[in-house]
Amino acid sequence: MLFEVENLTIKFGGLTAVDDVTMNVDEGEIVGLIGPNGAGKTTVFNLVTGVYTPTSGQIRFRGQNLVGLKPNQIAKLGVVRTFQNIRLFKTLTVYENVRTAGHLRVPYRLPDAFLHTPRFDVCEQETHEDALRLLDMVGLLSRKDEIASSLPYGLQRRLEIARALATRPKLLLLDEPAAGMNPQECVDLIEFIRDVKRDFDTTILIIEHHMDVIMNICERMYVLNFGKLLAHGTPAEIQVNPKVIEAYLGEAQTDAED
Amino acid sequence: MQQFLQQLWNGLAIGSVYALVAVGYTLVFGVLKFINFAHGSVLTVGAYIALYSVLRNWLPFPLAFGLSMSLSGVFSYLTEMYAYRPLREKGAPKLNLLITSIGVSLLVENSIVVFVSPDFHPFPRVLPSAPITMAGMRIPPVDLLLVAVGLVLMCSLSYFVNRTLAGLTIKAVALDRDAAALMGINTSKTISLTFFLAGIMASAAGVLIGMRFSVNPYLGGFFGLKSFAAAVVGGIGSVPGAYLGGYLIGMLETFGAAYISSNYKDAIAFVLLVFVLLYKPSGLLGKGTQEKV
Amino acid sequence: MMTKTNGFVRRIIVFALEVAAVWVIGSLLREVLPAYPVGIMTIFCINAVLALSWNLISGFTGQFSLGHAGFMVVGAYTSALLMMKAKWPFLPSFITAGLLSALVGFLVGFPSLRLVGDYLSVVTLGFQYIITAILNNTTKLTGGGLGLPGVPYVTSLPVAAVTLTITLWILSNLVNSKQGRCFVAVKEDEIAAQSVGIDTTYYKVVAFMISSFFAGLGGAMIGHYMMYLHPDVFNYAKTIESVSMVILGGLGSLTGSLLGAMCITLLPEVFRNLATFLGGMGMLGPANFLRRGWMVFYATGFLVLMLTRPQGLLGRRELTWPGFKKWIGRVVVRKEARP
Numbered sequence: 036m037l038f039e040v041e042n043l044t045i046k047f048g049g050l051t052a053v054d055d056v057t058m059n060v061d062e063g064e065i066v067g068l069i070g071p072n073g074a075g076k077t078t079v080f081n082l083v084t085g086v087y088t089p090t091s092g093q094i095r096f097r098g099q100n101l102v103g104l105k106p107n108q109i110a111k112l113g114v115v116r117t118f119q120n121i122r123l124f125k126t127l128t129v130y131e132n133v134r135t136a137g138h139l140r141v142p143y144r145l146p147d148a149f150l151h152t153p154r155f156d157v158c159e160q161e162t163h164e165d166a167l168r169l170l171d172m173v174g175l176l177s178r179k180d181e182i183a184s185s186l187p188y189g190l191q192r193r194l195e196i197a198r199a200l201a202t203r204p205k206l207l208l209l210d211e212p213a214a215g216m217n218p219q220e221c222v223d224l225i226e227f228i229r230d231v232k233r234d235f236d237t238t239i240l241i242i243e244h245h246m247d248v249i250m251n252i253c254e255r256m257y258v259l260n261f262g263k264l265l266a267h268g269t270p271a272e273i274q275v276n277p278k279v280i281e282a283y284l285g286e287a288q289t290d291a292e293d
Numbered sequence: 294m295q296q297f298l299q300q301l302w303n304g305l306a307i308g309s310v311y312a313l314v315a316v317g318y319t320l321v322f323g324v325l326k327f328i329n330f331a332h333g334s335v336l337t338v339g340a341y342i343a344l345y346s347v348l349r350n351w352l353p354f355p356l357a358f359g360l361s362m363s364l365s366g367v368f369s370y371l372t373e374m375y376a377y378r379p380l381r382e383k384g385a386p387k388l389n390l391l392i393t394s395i396g397v398s399l400l401v402e403n404s405i406v407v408f409v410s411p412d413f414h415p416f417p418r419v420l421p422s423a424p425i426t427m428a429g430m431r432i433p434p435v436d437l438l439l440v441a442v443g444l445v446l447m448c449s450l451s452y453f454v455n456r457t458l459a460g461l462t463i464k465a466v467a468l469d470r471d472a473a474a475l476m477g478i479n480t481s482k483t484i485s486l487t488f489f490l491a492g493i494m495a496s497a498a499g500v501l502i503g504m505r506f507s508v509n510p511y512l513g514g515f516f517g518l519k520s521f522a523a524a525v526v527g528g529i530g531s532v533p534g535a536y537l538g539g540y541l542i543g544m545l546e547t548f549g550a551a552y553i554s555s556n557y558k559d560a561i562a563f564v565l566l567v568f569v570l571l572y573k574p575s576g577l578l579g580k581g582t583q584e585k586v
Numbered sequence: 587m588m589t590k591t592n593g594f595v596r597r598i599i600v601f602a603l604e605v606a607a608v609w610v611i612g613s614l615l616r617e618v619l620p621a622y623p624v625g626i627m628t629i630f631c632i633n634a635v636l637a638l639s640w641n642l643i644s645g646f647t648g649q650f651s652l653g654h655a656g657f658m659v660v661g662a663y664t665s666a667l668l669m670m671k672a673k674w675p676f677l678p679s680f681i682t683a684g685l686l687s688a689l690v691g692f693l694v695g696f697p698s699l700r701l702v703g704d705y706l707s708v709v710t711l712g713f714q715y716i717i718t719a720i721l722n723n724t725t726k727l728t729g730g731g732l733g734l735p736g737v738p739y740v741t742s743l744p745v746a747a748v749t750l751t752i753t754l755w756i757l758s759n760l761v762n763s764k765q766g767r768c769f770v771a772v773k774e775d776e777i778a779a780q781s782v783g784i785d786t787t788y789y790k791v792v793a794f795m796i797s798s799f800f801a802g803l804g805g806a807m808i809g810h811y812m813m814y815l816h817p818d819v820f821n822y823a824k825t826i827e828s829v830s831m832v833i834l835g836g837l838g839s840l841t842g843s844l845l846g847a848m849c850i851t852l853l854p855e856v857f858r859n860l861a862t863f864l865g866g867m868g869m870l871g872p873a874n875f876l877r878r879g880w881m882v883f884y885a886t887g888f889l890v891l892m893l894t895r896p897q898g899l900l901g902r903r904e905l906t907w908p909g910f911k912k913w914i915g916r917v918v919v920r921k922e923a924r925p
Binding site: 086105106107108110111115116118122123124125126127131134135136138139141143145147148149150151152153155156158159162198199202 | 593594597598756759760762763764765766767768770771774775777778779780781782783784785786792902
Binding site: 322327328376379380385387388389391392393395396397399400402403404406407408514518521522525554556557559560562563564566567570571574 | 711713716722723881882888
């Protein structure tokens with residue numbers, strides 16, 4: 036098993052935001068994490084990536100315990116995320132965003148940086164080319180010198196994913212990548228996520244509200260409600276699960292109305 | 294024992310000054326979430342207003358004191374109006390506010406040096422200088438005034454912030470500016486009010502400290518910084534924390550000077566600051582905050 | 587691989603030639619020009635090193651340190667005392683001064699860089715007061731509040747200019763590297779930086795140490811220029827001097843720091859000369875005012891800059907030769923385009 040979460044719980048004061056959640060993701064899967072607003076989905080991501088420390092429970096990635104590690108250490112192990120409210124390096128260019136994130140795969144050290152040694156040249160050339168290749172893949176190459184925050188919303192999301200990919204994650208956590216997208220953009224996104232999985236040989240755990248997106252690309256999904264695991268199964272199973280319909284799809288319909 | 298009491302009293306006196314200034318830092322940090330480096334300058338301005346009113350025989354001392362407090366309040370309000378508000382409205386990063394406040398303090402300090410004088414002025418004698426002997430302690434009358442004024446002002450401020458509607462808006466804006474605005478609070482007015490109050494408190498401290506030592510252009514920079522340390526030690530954003538931090542640093546400084554070494558007196562506040570920040574970054578009475586992801 | 591090595595060797599040779607040229611030009615100017623402009627140029631070089639070092643920690647890494655003078659003073663006393671008391675030659679004393687400042691930078695930075703934003707500025711400022719208190723009280727070693735006279739004179743124009751050249755070279759190499767990009771990422775968004783595996787604490791401490799190292803060199807140069815040291819020379823105002831240079835030039839622009847250092851170094855001189863000139867014309871009142879009035883001008887300028895152009899003259903851009911040529915080209919084209 037690539038990634039396992041066991042009895043994960045976090046309490047904020049009196050509120051149990053994530054309550055005894057157990058889930059797992061196997062190598063090469065695309066797994067969905069859904070649930071109504073405030074169900075604790077993003078909190079699960081924050082726990083997995085070390086932003087919060089769980090009150091109890093275990094998180095294992097390739098058998099290694101992630102609890103207690105710092106966010107950067109977890110990223111280094113290959114668990115990398117995007118953010119619900121997009122956190123780019125806003126005033127840097129598109130290219131610089133991706134290039135900066137490529138640093139994990141650059142082995143040279145401070146003296147090389149001071150003196151720009153031959154080793155520096157080789158590594159820099161590689162990351163430069165890699166950044167361009169990535170930008171080409173996500174379709175941002177022509178806009179590489181634009182300031183990240185000046186991109187349209189949809190492209191900012193793409194850039195954030197490209198930045199995460201620059202670290203070559205083994206497990207990519209996408210937090211509502213389709214938020215704010217129109218149906219056509221959603222279709223593109225589905226295509227894009229499939230490409231990412233294929234080209235980067237990565238496993239994906241995705242939080243999403245857009246049912247069409249999640250039902251389309253996920254092989255399995257977990258449903259959270261009030262911090263608790265409500266159901267788990269294939270899209271077909273989830274769609275007919277009465278508990279899910281009651282808790283989630285009911286609300287999704289009201290969502291669709293506004 | 295006698296020396297201990299004497300030091301206790303001295304600590305209380307100097308602590309009152311720190312507390313009065315610290316509460317201004319805390320109030321402003323509460324509503325705007327930035328360190329107003331120009332807060333110390335308000336103290337200097339206050340001291341000079343009182344000094345000149347008395348020196349030139351324009352006003353009797355109590356009136357001069359009152360005038361200094363109100364004018365400094367207005368001055369503090371004006372700095373917000375013309376220096377910080379335009380930046381805030383432009384949505385400038387918080388760092389720019391901080392740097393601008395450094396600019397304001399620079400302007401005040403340098404203007405006084407250039408237009409008034411760079412010298413140290415002893416405050417004219419408005420109180421008898423012979424110390425009063427009480428329970429074996431020798432207490433200069435200015436110290437009595439310091440402690441008394443400090444207590445009165447601090448209690449009034451606490452009452453104002455906790456019990457009056459205008460004061461409660463300050464608390465509301467400090468908690469969540471956007472939510473407060475949505476609830477119909479005029480946040481700009483509240484921020485102005487905060488600066489005005491902070492100015493009054495600082496000016497009182499400035500006048501009294503000027504009487505105790507001397508009035509000089511660097512008064513605010515020096516006491517301001519230590520008072521800021523006091524505000525952080527107590528927990529920035531917390532009014533009682535500022536008082537606690539102020540008295541604590543005042544006490545530690547006097548006792549440190551008396552029983553350890555007077556040479557390191559000025560460093561004590563910062564050593565305490567570093568330790569508090571390491572062990573309880575939100576300060577003694579402060580509440581921790583975590584950035585939402 | 588072969589070509590890469592050659593590129594490196596070529597760059598090093600070019601750099602060595604640059605340093606040699608700066609040395610020669612500096613020495614020549616020192617011979618040819620009167621003492622006054624040579625002095626100003628020397629001070630400019632020292633100021634530029636200080637501005638560059640502050641820019642690294644605050645402009646690039648976004649950690650607003652107000653204790654810069656604290657690191658300068660460590661460097662100043664270390665180099666001076668090593669030469670005076672331990673009879674070390676200049677170069678090892680000078681480098682040890684930088685290293686010791688970096689060590690102090692580590693000791694201060696490690697605990698305090700966990701603090702965010704404004705807190706850091708106050709802790710670093712507080713630290714500077716602590717250092718000053720220590721120096722004022724170690725009378726036997728440092729002369730304490732009496733000052734330390736008899737510091738050997740070393741900082742001639744060529745020495746200062748070469749130090750500046752090396753500083754600029756190393757720092758521009760650094761900011762154009764993986765580490766430099768991580769510094770900027772820390773400034774931009776710490777949480778995002780951590781999410782892609784950047785150890786923000788590590789990079790903050792590293793930036794702080796490198797910044798302190800060069801601040802220490804700058805401080806040492808001040809001592810070896812003034813031939814006298816006093817703890818109070820390195821006060822809050824000294825820090826603010828470097829801060830204003832960087833802010834004027836642009837936070838995050840190395841050439842901006844040079845530009846800023848030049849303006850701030852020249853400002854009091856311009857006023858002083860103007861005052862002398864007016865005094866010579868018999869206008870004693872305005873002359874007397876101008877002699878000190880630059881301080882108000884300086885502070886007003888600082889405020890106006892923050893309110894109208896907070897990104898400074900250059901923002902994050904750098905002045906480069908190709909950029910300069912392009913600009914000239916554009917100006918020429920614009921002129922020709924006019925009927």
